Amino acid sequence: MGLLKPETPEKLTHRFIVQNSEFSIESQSKNWKVWTWQQVVLLKVSGVWDPGMYPYHFSDFWDIFYECKRNWDQIYFIVDANDMPVQSEEFRLYVKTNWQHLIEREDFRLCIVEGKAMKRVIWGSIYQLLGIRNRVKMFKDHDRALTWLQCNQMALREGKQD
Numbered sequence: 001m002g003l004l005k006p007e008t009p010e011k012l013t014h015r016f017i018v019q020n021s022e023f024s025i026e027s028q029s030k031n032w033k034v035w036t037w038q039q040v041v042l043l044k045v046s047g048v049w050d051p052g053m054y055p056y057h058f059s060d061f062w063d064i065f066y067e068c069k070r071n072w073d074q075i076y077f078i079v080d081a082n083d084m085p086v087q088s089e090e091f092r093l094y095v096k097t098n099w100q101h102l103i104e105r106e107d108f109r110l111c112i113v114e115g116k117a118m119k120r121v122i123w124g125s126i127y128q129l130l131g132i133r134n135r136v137k138m139f140k141d142h143d144r145a146l147t148w149l150q151c152n153q154m155a156l157r158e159g160k161q162d
Contacts, residue, residue: 022038
């Protein structure tokens with residue numbers, strides 16, 4: 001007998017997604033962990049990333065995105081950056097050079113969760129310098145990010161996109 005999938009709660013929560021994730025993966029370096037549920041990818045990032053690992057980490061993110069795309073038109077990456085210090089200029093250049101195309105896709109939404117206001121300002125400034133500020137949503141906590149996500153999904157269904 002197959003397992004019944006849980007109904008989508010009226011208010012989506014971080015805990016619900018983690019407990020009901022379709023799959024979860026953690027990098028060998030322990031710099032990130034992912035939980036996926038339907039079209040939502042929760043990504044917890046931490047530490048200063050080794051430049052030699054950038055291609056591997058981002059390749060894994062691309063694979064996760066593509067796996068979700070098999071079943072969903074819109075994919076939401078909600079990145080918890082609370083334990084990730086601001087990265088090097090080399091990191092920013094790598095993202096801009098190699099992965100900006102993902103951020104610019106219409107079927108990809110990037111949400112950053114950062115509890116500290118000053119770090120949100122710094123991250124926002126970095127995204128502004130990269131020219132992607134209008135493509136990245138910043139939130140103080142998961143509740144706000146997931147509320148936005150549910151509102152965005154509803155707007156997409158009604159033909160009004162944020």
